[in-house]
Structures are given as structure tokens and as C-alpha cells.
Amino acid sequence: xxxxxxxxxxxxxxxxxxxxxxxxxxxxxxxxxxxxxxxxxxxxxxxxxxxxxxxxxxxxxxxxxxxxxxxxxxxxxxxxxxxxxxxxxxxxxxxxxxxxxxxxxxxxxxxxxxxxxxxxxxxxxxxxxxxxxxxxxxxxxxxxxxxxxxxxxxxxxxxxxxxxxxxxxxxxxxxxxxxxxxxxxxxxxxxxxxxxxxxxxxxxxxxxxxxxxxxxxxxxxxxxxxxxxxxxxxxxxxxxxxxxxxxxxxxxxxxxxxxxxxxxxxxxxxxxxxxxxxxxxxxxxxxxxxxxxxxxxxxxxxxxxxxxxxxxxxxxxxxxxxxxxxxxxxxxxxxxxxxxxxxxxxxxxxxxxxxxxxxxxxxxxxxxxxxxxxxxxxxxxxxxxxxxxxxxxxxxxxxxxxxxxxxxxxxxxxxxxxxxxxxxxxxxxxxxxxxxxxxxxxxxxxxxxxxxxxxxxxxxxxxxxxxxxxxxxxxxxxxxxxxxxxxxxxxxxxxxxxxx
Numbered sequence: 461x462x463x464x465x466x467x468x469x470x471x472x473x474x475x476x477x478x479x480x481x482x483x484x485x486x487x488x489x490x491x492x493x494x495x496x497x498x499x500x501x502x503x504x505x506x507x508x509x510x511x512x513x514x515x516x517x518x519x520x521x522x523x524x525x526x527x528x529x530x531x532x533x534x535x536x537x538x539x540x541x542x543x544x545x546x547x548x549x550x551x552x553x554x555x556x557x558x559x560x561x562x563x564x565x566x567x568x569x570x571x572x573x574x575x576x577x578x579x580x581x582x583x584x585x586x587x588x589x590x591x592x593x594x595x596x597x598x599x600x601x602x603x604x605x606x607x608x609x610x611x612x613x614x615x616x617x618x619x620x621x622x623x624x625x626x627x628x629x630x631x632x633x634x635x636x637x638x639x640x641x642x643x644x645x646x647x648x649x650x651x652x653x654x655x656x657x658x659x660x661x662x663x664x665x666x667x668x669x670x671x672x673x674x675x676x677x678x679x680x681x682x683x684x685x686x687x688x689x690x691x692x693x694x695x696x697x698x699x700x701x702x703x704x705x706x707x708x709x710x711x712x713x714x715x716x717x718x719x720x721x722x723x724x725x726x727x728x729x730x731x732x733x734x735x736x737x738x739x740x741x742x743x744x745x746x747x748x749x750x751x752x753x754x755x756x757x758x759x760x761x762x763x764x765x766x767x768x769x770x771x772x773x774x775x776x777x778x779x780x781x782x783x784x785x786x787x788x789x790x791x792x793x794x795x796x797x798x799x800x801x802x803x804x805x806x807x808x809x810x811x812x813x814x815x816x817x818x819x820x821x822x823x824x825x826x827x828x829x830x831x832x833x834x835x836x837x838x839x840x841x842x843x844x845x846x847x848x849x850x851x852x853x854x855x856x857x858x859x860x861x862x863x864x865x866x867x868x869x870x871x872x873x874x875x876x877x878x879x880x881x882x883x884x885x886x887x888x889x890x891x892x893x894x895x896x897x898x899x900x901x902x903x904x905x906x907x908x909x910x911x912x913x914x915x916x917x918x919x920x921x922x923x924x925x926x927x928x929x930x931x932x933x934x935x936x937x938x939x940x941x942x943x944x945x946x947x948x949x950x951x952x953x954x955x956x957x958x959x960x
Contacts, residue, residue: 473536480536799855799864
């Protein structure tokens with residue numbers, strides 16, 4: 461009976477972990493926007509995004525879960541943690557070694573050192589730098605840059621097969637790299653995590669991950685935990701060799717609860733019923749350990765981090781089959797453009813963890829990761845592939861960290877993220893002497909008017925004039941301008957957005 465109950469813990473944990481992993485992965489792969497309606501909450505309950513978004517309910521629930529059950533967040537909810545389990549399980553299967561780990565002391569110097577750097581970056585508002593090791597952000601970049609292209613290629617293959625069968629069940633979509641530097645960061649992160657998980661299981665979680673460090677401290681005081689019955693244990697060491705967190709010292713009957721991720725693998729391993737999961741059982745005669753200075757420093761850094769974050773809370777080639785058209789090239793903008801709802805450059809920089817969910821969800825190909833050092837991998841708008849349609853609010857709907865606030869269609873139509881700038885020497889009526897007016901025809905807010913090139917000659921060609929007070933910076937004019945490679949009209953961003 462006991463053996464069956466122990467297996468239930470592991471089975472339930474694995475099923476829930478698989479649901480969360482697949483759900484969050486599909487959020488980054490889905491290009492239809494349908495899944496965000498049903499699964500978007502999975503991204504919003506990730507710990508760091510919830511803290512940045514001041515989602516106190518989600519943060520409180522996660523902390524209470526940790527204080528009751530231990531680090532179940534790391535073994536169930538965190539997609540990066542589940543991915544490591546999948547890699548580790550595959551490694552064990554290929555090597556034929558189920559018991560391949562061993563107990564090792566915690567590397568606290570490295571662990572708390574990395575957390576201190578993470579805390580400093582968060583308090584300083586450098587969230588994109590902190591996001592390099594934040595678990596959800598790291599997984600988001602991996603999913604958006606590595607998994608999503610494969611998912612779309614598979615979709616395109618199905619679309620091709622459906623077309624041959626006169627079916628429209630699938631439709632093809634573009635597959636392109638939005639930012640080469642971000643792709644390289646994602647690939648290197650995946651390789652590093654893959655190697656650590658292949659060889660050592662949860663090494664990343666218990667050494668590098670700042671969320672694991674915070675939850676690890678709290679899990680020391682969890683109500684439910686792994687207990688070892690010394691009377692039943694024969695010191696065989698199987699639990700230590702099966703523990704992917706390397707936190708069980710079977711010889712000494714000790715468990716490092718700060719590193720235990722409550723995966724329950726040890727419950728299935730012990731053949732003598734010496735390991736159980738239940739209410740904490742302090743050792744006989746155990747005394748309360750002294751509060752050392754390292755623990756006090758960690759508490760101080762944790763409080764400082766939470767307080768600081770709360771405060772700072774390939775190109776289109778459409779030629780109609782007549783002639784090749786030169787690719788558009790992004791202009792050199794003095795101020796980058798960030799999405800409506802981001803409020804401005806400063807707010808986005810202080811809240812965005814560069815998880816790439818908004819970039820993946822953008823249906824118009826407008827958002828892509830920044831290559832600037834001060835906002836590296838955070839979203840910026842560029843209009844070579846499309847423009848930011850006033851009726852689209854997708855990025856504000858999916859952002860889990862509050863970096864892009866939720867806005868309505870009505871609000872977006874009145875938020876000015878930038879203004880259009882006309883380049884006289886590139887404009888067709890001036891440079892080629894031909895009529896155009898494309899920018900004025902397609903401006904959704906009527907901010908562009910056409911006037912005579914020569915005011916004194918009624919027969920002269922028309923050129924555009926931009927009403928910068930009315931322009932919202934959507935980029936329709938820049939995207940639809942026929943001039944190549946640089947458009948004759950482009951959008952200059954605003955550091956702080958305003959409502960018009």
C-alpha cells in the first residue's frame with residue numbers, strides 16, 4: 461500500500477510537469493494566437509514575471525506552495541526545470557544507467573555569488589542582463605529561437621501536403637531568424653543547459669538559477685518534505701545515486717532541502733521503505749541551527765531584489781512574378797520604437813526579461829529582439845516585414861511581466877509610440893518625377909496629407925506632409941513605401957509614449 465502511494469506522488473508530479481512544459485512551449489510556438497486565450501496564465505504565474513508585473517496573488521500562491529510542498533515550482537511549473545528532467549531522463553536511457561548521480565555538497569559560493577549579481581542587475585533596472593540566467597526567460601529564448609522554427613517548418617510541411625489534397629486545414633507561415641545575436645545566445649544557453657543536465661541532472665537549478673536559490677532557501681522550512689527513516693535504511697546509497705539534484709546523502713541520512721526539487725524519484729528507488737514524503741521530522745535532540753552571517757546576507761539580498769523589482773516594477777520579396785524587388789532595410793533610428801503599452805523605453809527596460817513571448821506572438825512580423833547593449837534582446841519594432849496594425853493588441857495580451865501593459869484597441873489607436881519622418885531626396889515624386897502617394901493612402905489615422913511639390917504650380921506632383929501631432933508611429937507608411945532599400949518615409953521612436 462505504501463509503495464503504491466509513493467508512486468502516485470511521482471506519477472502526478474510528472475503528468476503535471478508535462479502539461480506545463482508542453483503548454484508553455486506551445487505558447488512560444490503558436491502563430492495563430494488561439495492558445496494564448498487558454499494557456500496564457502501559465503506564463504503569468506512564472507515567479508520572476510509575476511514579481512515584475514506586481515502580480516501579488518501569483519507570487520503569494522507560489523511562495524505558499526513552496527512553504528508547504530517544497531520546490532514543486534521547480535519540478536512542475538518551471539519549463540526550464542522540466543526540460544532538464546527530460547534531458548537527464550534521455551541521458552539515463554541511452555547510457556542504461558538509472559543510478560548515475562552521487563551526493564555532492566552545495567556550491568554555495570558560486571550559488572550566492574550569481575544570485576548577488578542577479579540582484580544587483582534587477583535593482584539597477586538591467587532586467588535583460590538578469591534575464592540571461594532567469595529560468596523562464598532563458599527557456600523562452602530557447603523555445604522562440606530553436607523550437608518555434610522547427611514547429612513552423614513542420615506546419616509548413618503539413619500545409620504543403622494539405623494543398624496537394626485540396627485541403628485548407630493548414631496554412632504555411634514564414635520561418636525566419638528575427639535576431640542573429642539573440643539566436644546565438646539562445647543556442648549557447650541550450651547547449652550549456654543540455655550538457656549540465658546530461659551529466660549532472662539539476663546542476664543549473666541548484667547552482668546558477670536565481671529563482672531556485674530563493675525557493676531553495678524557503679524550502680528549508682517547508683511543511684512537507686522527504687524524510688529518511690534511519691531504522692529502515694541500510695545505507696545502500698541508491699537514493700543518492702538516483703537523486704538528480706545531488707542533495708541526498710544516503711550514508712549520513714541527510715537531505716539538503718534547499719536543493720531538493722520534490723521530484724519524488726527517491727521514493728520509487730528505495731526498496732526498504734526508508735524514504736517517505738510527509739510532515740517534517742526533526743532529528744532527535746536536534747537543536748535550532750545558528751543564523752550565520754551568510755544566511756542573513758542572503759535574506760538581505762532577497763529582500764533587496766524583490767523591493768527593487770517592485771519599484772522598477774528572412775525579408776519579404778513580393779514582386780508579382782514580374783521582376784525582383786530589392787529587400788527593405790531598416791533605417792538608422794535615433795530613438796528605437798517599443799510597443800504601445802510599454803509606456804516608453806525606461807519602463808520596458810526595467811520590467812522586460814527578454815523572454816521573447818511578445819516577439820513570438822506578434823502576427824505582423826514587427827517585433828524583434830534589440831541588438832543594442834542597453835536593451836539587449838528586449839522587443840523593438842521595425843517595419844521591413846509589416847506594420848503595427850492599430851487593431852492588434854497581441855503583445856500586450858501575452859506579456860507576463862507587465863513590461864507591456866494590457867491595452868484596448870481604442871487605447872492603442874491613440875498611443876503615440878513615434879512619428880513619421882519624410883526623406884525628401886528619396887521620395888519618388890522628387891527623385892524620379894513620378895506620382896505615388898502610397899503613404900497617405902494607407903495611413904490608418906490620416907496623419908499624412910499630399911500637397912503640391914511646387915505650391916505655385918497646380919500641375920506639379922504631390923508630396924507628403926506629416927502631421928506629427930496626429931501620427932501614432934504605426935509604420936504603415938514606412939512599410940508600404942515602394943522605395944528600396946530605404947523607405948522615403950520612416951518612423952522615429954519616442955522615449956516616452958503619450959496619448960493623443
